[in-house]
């Protein structure tokens with residue numbers, strides 16, 4: 001299955017420009033045969049908290065409708081990065097995945113908000129997570145800073161996830177953490193990890209891209225550089241099975257001895 005990661009340059013506050021960029025990337029990725037297309041975190045507006053109210057949408061607002069239309073137009077799955085959505089009394093950094101019929105098959109709001117980027121001042125945490133099906137794969141989504149919380153990803157793996165999507169706006173200062181944590185999550189949970197970062201800058205940070213796909217053995221399947229680009233990777237469910245049989249960590253766990 002061919003995956004396309006849209007490593008966009010998200011322009012802070014410019015929803016119209018970002019929508020046009022996303023559309024160009026989605027159209028090109030679909031034309032090149034991608035079956036799953038992944039966007040970065042907060043791709044509609046960036047971290048434009050000063051105008052958060054302007055950028056916040058409802059679950060079935062214009063960006064959801066756009067992604068749904070694009071998914072059905074191209075008959076692809078779209079892991080819609082994330083954007084601010086008004087949900088249950090708060091604004092949440094939320095990712096929606098659409099199937100090739102344009103149906104929303106997963107809604108995930110970022111659970112761990114990053115104080116370093118002031119998310120906790122403006123946003124409300126998500127409180128639930130679920131796996132979902134992409135053809136033969138069970139998949140899961142986390143968002144950026146969530147990557148530092150291995151318990152969440154382990155829970156997904158125990159629920160059967162074979163592919164983990166990680167939309168992000170991960171700054172260059174901690175790029176080594178990005179790469180190491182993505183790889184660790186792939187190795188310890190024996191699943192594919194698809195890291196979708198942005199490439200560009202905002203008023204506070206530089207985002208150096210390096211979107212990357214790791215296989216369940218921790219090897220790099222595809223890696224982007226620092227420029228905006230579409231990154232393609234082929235993934236194979238059999239590899240998850242092979243790795244899990246070869247090193248049976250799920251069978252060998254001793255959960256009654258762990259604190260969590």
Ligand SMILES: NC(=O)CCC(=O)C(=O)O
Nearest residue numbers: 114144145169170171174
């Ligand atoms: N947008 C984010 O959540 C950034 C996460 C990050 O920079 C870090 O965990 O370090």
